[in-house]
Amino acid sequence: MTWATVQALLSHWRVHRLQLATLLIGIALATGLWSAVQAINAEARASYARANAQLAVGQFDELRDPSGPIPMSRYVELRRAGWQVAAVLEGPYRVGGRTLRLMGVDMVAYPALPAVTEAEQSAEATEPADMLTAPGRLLASPELQPLLRGQTNLPPVLITSALPPDVILTDIGVAERLLNQPGAISRLVVLPNQPRDRLPLNQIAPELKRISPTTQVDTARLTDSFHLNLSAFGLLSFAVGLFIVNGTVGLAFAQRRGMIRTLRALGVSMRRLVWLILTELTVLALIGGSLGLLLGFFLAGALLPDVAATLRGLYGAPVTGQLTLQPKWVLAGLAMAVFGTLLASGHALWRLSNMPLLEGPGVQAWQSNSRARHITAALGLILVVGGAFAYISVGGLVAGFVLLAGLLTGAALLLPALLATALSALARTAREPVSQWVWSDMRAQLPGLSLALMALLLALAANIGVSTMVSSFRLTFVGWLDQRLTAELYVTARDEDQAREITTWLRPQVDAILPIRNVELFHETGPLFLYGVVDDPVYRQHWPLIASTYSVWDDVMAGNAVLINEQLARRASLWPGDELKLSSKHYLPIAGVYSDYGNPTGQAIVSMAQLDQIAPGAEMRRFGVRMPPEGATAMAQNVREQFALSPRVVVQQAAMKAQSRAIFEKTFVVTSALNVLTLGVAGFAILTSLLTLWTQRLPQIAPVWALGLNRAQLARLELLRSVLLAALTACLALPLGLVLAWVLLAVTNVQAFGWRLPMFLFPWDWLWLFVLTLLAALIAAALPALRMLRLPPADLLRVFANER
Amino acid sequence: MNVKTLLLCLMTFFPLPLWAQGYAGLGGSAEGFDVPKAGYAFDFPKDHGPHPSYRIEWWYLTANLKGEDGRDYGIQWTLFRSALKPFETDDWQSPQIWMGHAATTTPDGHFFAERLSRGGIGQAGVISQPFEAWIDEWRMAGPDFDTLTLTANGEDFGYDLSLTAQGPLVFHGDAGYSVKSADGQASYYYSQPFYAVEGVLRLQGGDVRVTGQGWLDREWSSQPLAADQSGWDWFSLSFEGGDKMMAFRLRGGRGDFTSATWINADGSTEAIPNGTVQLTPLRTDQVAGREVPTQWRVVLPDRGVEIEVSALTPNAWMGTRFEYWEGPVTVTGSQEGIGYLEMTGY
Incomplete structure (x- = not known):
């Protein structure tokens, strides 16, 4: 009996391939988009974990001197007082046009570094x-191998997969030579297994600050908000994919009602039927989920290189561009597929199980009451109200997402009521019988289409919101680049002597030379x-100042004040009037805050004289050259x-801008890709819903046809109906999208990237999106309309034959 | 102490098996390094200090101690120097690597710690006058080599001891030129086996005052072992009545190589050539997953010596980067006494 029932159920799919x-x-789209985002996130997190393990972040405490490098004598004093610490000297190191992080660890004191342990197992024997x-x-x-291979001035390179892709690890003795910082130590890692009876830190080195792993700057935490963003997008895609499942399952169940009635009449219990259908859905979910x-x-493999580039550019977070398949990911994906499918089918299944034994197929299936x-x-x-309340009362990134979620789901749920109201209003304007029928027919179809329209609403709103955010960002960023990159040429000399030679040579020929000197300090x-x-x-x-005191530049140039970037201002809640601690001896009032997009770290600006006091000996190798732009290339x-410099150390402003823009575009490639995919999925959802409704259309259309409307007219009305509903939805999506954009710009961005952006409006983009939406609705309705056109009149006539 | 740690030292400083394999081949070569020669005239106190042009060197102290609680204890304090290149600098570029091992053995436990440092920066080193040998906070120092204080700390033990020499320095082999294989590999090797020791052991149960006797070995070389030699067993024994004996056996594929020094109570010595002293394991114990001989028969027919040497604590395993067994022993038989035993390559 069971097998016969199964065969009967499966016969439906044989007919409706x-x-x-x-x-x-x-199912595949929902699972695919969700899993892709999960895979990207997992890969990125694995990379952070690798990096952190390597750098002993999140594992051991470390000692730092807030005012700068630690002298070697301090290290020896600590050691001779029993403190088991390992010295680390690190700094940026340029190789072949890329800035890598060179990390020199005292490998004698800390030989258990994972990378070293792995290198020892590699094929290349090293003594x-x-x-x-x-x-x-x-x-x-391995990713750095091509870059490092051709470098003749570097020591031989050993390849190990235990290192993040932008780090070169070496012994501290090698690092001090390459970084030209003999005897300097950036930080001390406090090793495990400290001996008993050692002196407390403040008696040996009171200026050193012990930092526990939890307060260290952790890339994983820094990038959390970025991943939350991606996850939200993945979830949205998942939800939209489920609309398709919902539409299709609803259709299938509606079409199967006759069969179910027959099966039940033959004695199959409803209980058994429900179990069988549940099993069927699970199997389908597993197949779709696997796909x-x-x-x-x-998808993740295709997107990951861009995400990796973004994370590197934005946070300096090291992420490999390669994907590894993890069993956990597969299981989670399949579980999501089954869960999502059952969720999307729950309603249809419930209605099926409550269907009166003798009820006929179709008629009422998709109608619901007011x-x-x-x-x-x-x-x-x-x-909607709850989301807004959560945001106002709690604030922060998570509350921002709660606001977004409340807004989006709330608006989606409100959609049918709003559309019904709009259609009623339009119906009242109708005078002719045909148009009156069209309006009321549309209202009658609304319940069946509302889920697909909700999907469309969400996709459109997300599209408007995200593209507004990205475009606003682009505008701001480009304007900011123009402000910020003011010198025509940027030069990096080999060393200070050469820098002096170049500036002496240049000075008579140009308007001004602006030295660029910096030093890395440590803020909490x-x-x-x-x-x-x-x-x-x-x-x-x-x-580009975003907040400042009246005499900002006079104060800074006189050495009495400091400027900080927006990231630092927001992270540390420091604004003009507050004081910034630059070292144990140097405190300066903040005179202004400037925007500094695309930079993960805190930054501050003081006068050159002040820099010399705070960090004497900061190297002077880089400078900008002001001159008439037309002469810059020459x-x-x-x-x-003149100085035998390579092209990459003498950079023109235009090239620098182009490079910055390219990085920017890369940052949002993923966002745009997900955006387009979501819209496509929504279009597909409309198609499935229309096809579902189609089966129930005949009884309603046949009388109209009988009254004299021909099939071509009916087909046109079919198209019109779809386009009109899509247009109404799009109109509602616009304000929702703008609110979304505002939340992204004013809440999410501040938390995720550390800067707030002004919002710009792009009506032409909306128009284009509107047209695109109508086009999608038209295409989705094309198939039903075509069917209508080709419908044999006999089928329409049969409606009147008292079949049911 | 002897040869023992030669290999140990060469291989050490890193837990890297592959690097270690690279080093296994070094048994026969001493490129660029000085090589010990017979007839060397020792120059003190200068020779108590380091010899950077030799590949390996150590300051190796063991002591048998008696606690005021009546129990037997042993301590080890060792500073190894291993040169990657035959010179020294005063910064991170230094090719001199230093390694410290410290241990305390009680009748029911063995505690040890290890330290690593490179030379040049002042974290570890040795100066000869006034004498100081140190790595991190571990220290063996005094106005001269005869009067020293000794301290070391681990996570679960520590000690502060003072050492006073009661006899002269003792030279092994041919006036301090100690041959290690039939092929002629050799080292410079002298000892101070006459230290009287007193001080405090810091144990988990509390401090224990101790007294006893210590034995310090100084040895340096550049090509210590023959290629086929895989491990060694080394004894430093002090008999009642004041006589002492150092003996070792290098286990090699082409046969064992043995050597010994008989030390009279007045410090005069007799070198005992290869093949004379007989060292035979009597019983083994399962230690750190290996079968390690913890009881030995030692026979030296010329001196009428026929003794059994037994470990105070069989589990005196040094689970350091390069593992070995090192612990106090008791002597019974034709002579009664105490001493230290070191075994590698098990």
Whole structure:
């Protein structure tokens, strides 16, 4: 009996192959998009974990001197007092145009570094003598191999997969040579297994600050908000994918009612039927989910390099561009597929199980009463208000997302009521019988279409919101670049002597030379780069300040104040009037805050004289050159030839801007890709819903046809109906999208990236999106309309034959 | 102490098996380093200090102690120097690597710690006058080599001891030129086996005052072992009546190589050539997953010595980067006494 029932149930899919495909595609899309985002996040987190393990962050405490490097004598004093610490010297190191992080660890004191342990197991045998004595060895990830291979001035490189992709690990003796910082120590890692009876830190080195792993700047925590963003997008895609599943399952169940009635009449219990259908859905979910995982894996693989570039550019977070398949990910994906499918089918299944034994197929299946609509609308309103309340009362990133979630789901739930109201209003304007019928027919179809329209609403709102955010960001960023990159040429000399030679040579030929000197300090919120500037009108005119005191530049140039970037201001809650601690002896009032997009770390600007006091000996190798722009190319060429400099150390403003813009575009590639995919999925959802409704259309259309409307007219009305509903939805999506954009710009961005952006409006983009939406609705309705056109009149006539 | 740690030291300083393999081949070569030669005239106090042009060197102290609680204890304090290149600098570029091992053995436990440092920066080193040998806070120092204080700390033990020499320095082999294999590998090797020791052991149960006797070995070389030699067993024994004996056996694929020094109570010595002293394991114990001989028969027919040497604590395993067994022993038989035993390569 069971087997016969199964065969009967499966026969439906044999007949409706397209439906089966749609269902599987829906599940696959939902699972695929969700899993892709999960895979990207997991990979990025794994990379952070690797990096953190390597750097002993999140594992051991470390000692730092807030005012700068630790002298070697301090290290020896600590050691001779029993403190088991390992010295680390690190700094940026440029290789082949890329800035890598060179980390020199005292490998004698800390030989248990994971990368070293792995290198020892690699094929390339290395003797300790090679590692520790000149020229030494560099350890780097396989990704750096091509970059490092051709470098003749570097020590030999050993490849290890235990290192993050932007770090070169080496012995401290090698690092001090490469970084040209003999005897300097950036930080001390407090090793496990400390001996008993040692002196407390404040008796040996009171200036050193012990930092526990939890307060260290942790890339994983820094990037959390970025991943939360991605996850939210993944969840949205998942939800939209489920609309397709919902539509298809609803259709299938509606079509199966006749069969179910027959099966029950033959004695199959409802209980058994429900179990069998549940099993069927689970199997379908697993098949669709597997397809989705495949899709997700490739999607993630395609997107990951861009995400990696973003994370590197934005946070300096090291992420590999390669994806590894993890069993946990597969299981989670399949579980999501089954869970999502059952969730999307729950309603249909419930109605099926409550179907009276003798009820006929079709007629009432997709209609619901106005009471249900009111309840839905009320729920939507509660969600919107609740989200807003959560944001106002709690604030922060999570509350921002609660606001977004409340807003989006609430608006989606409100949609049917709003559309019904709009259609009623339009119906009242109708005078002719046909148009009156069209309006009321549309209202009658609304319940069946509302889920698909909700999907469309969400996709459109997300599209408007995200593209507004990205475009606003782009505008701001480009304007900011113009302000910030004011010098025509940027030069990096090999060393200070060469820098002096170049400036002497340049000075008579150009308007001004602006030295760029910086030193890395340590602030409690993370690394802090302190820059020194000379008094040049260019700063006063162009520097992009977002908050400032009245005499900001006079104060800074007189050495009485400091400027900080927006990231530091927001992270540490420091604004003009507050004081910034630059070292144990140097405190300066903050005179202004400037915007500094695309930079993960805190930054501060003081006058050149002040920089010399705070960090004497900060190297002077970089400077900007102000000159008439038309001569810049020739001058760049001259400088390169005169001093035998490579093109990458003499950079023109235009090239620098182009490079910055390219990085920016990369940052949002993923967002745009997910955006387009979501819209596509929504279009598909409309198609499935229309196809579902189609089966129930005949009884309603036949009388109209009988009254004299021909099939071509009916087909046109079919198209019109779809386009009109889509247009109404799009109109409602616009304000929702703008609110979304505002939340993204004013809440999420501040938390995730550390800066707040002004919001710009892009009506042409909306128009384009509107057209696109109508087009999608048209395409979705094309198939039903075509069917209508080709419908044999006999089918319409049969409606009147008292079949049911 | 002897050869023992030669290999140990060469291989050490890193737990890297592959690097270690690279080093296994070094048994026969001493490129760029000085090599010990017979007839060397020792120059003190200078020779108590380091010899950076030799590949390996150590200051190796063991002591058998008696607590005021009546129990037997043993301590080890060792500073190894291993040169990657035959010179020294005064910064991170130094190719001199220092390693410290410290241990305390009680009748029912063995505690040890290890320290690593490079030379040049002042974290570890040795100066000869006034004498100071140190790594981190571990220290063996005094106005001269005869009067020293000794301290070391681990996570679960520590000690502060003072050492006073009661006899002269003792030179092994041919006036301090100690041959290690039939092929002629050798080291410079002398000892101060006459230290009287007193001080405090810091144990988990509390401090214990102790007194006893210590034995300090100084040895340096550049090509210590023959290629086929895989491990060694080394004894430093003090008999009642004041005589002492150092003996070792290098276990090699082409046969064992033995050597010994008989030390009279007045410090005069007799070198005992290869093949004379007989060292035979009597019983083994399962220690750290290996079968380690913890009881030995030692026979030296010329001196009428026929003794059994037994470990105070069989589990005296040094689970350091390069593992070995090192612990106090008691002597019974034709002579009664105490001493230290070291075994590697098990």
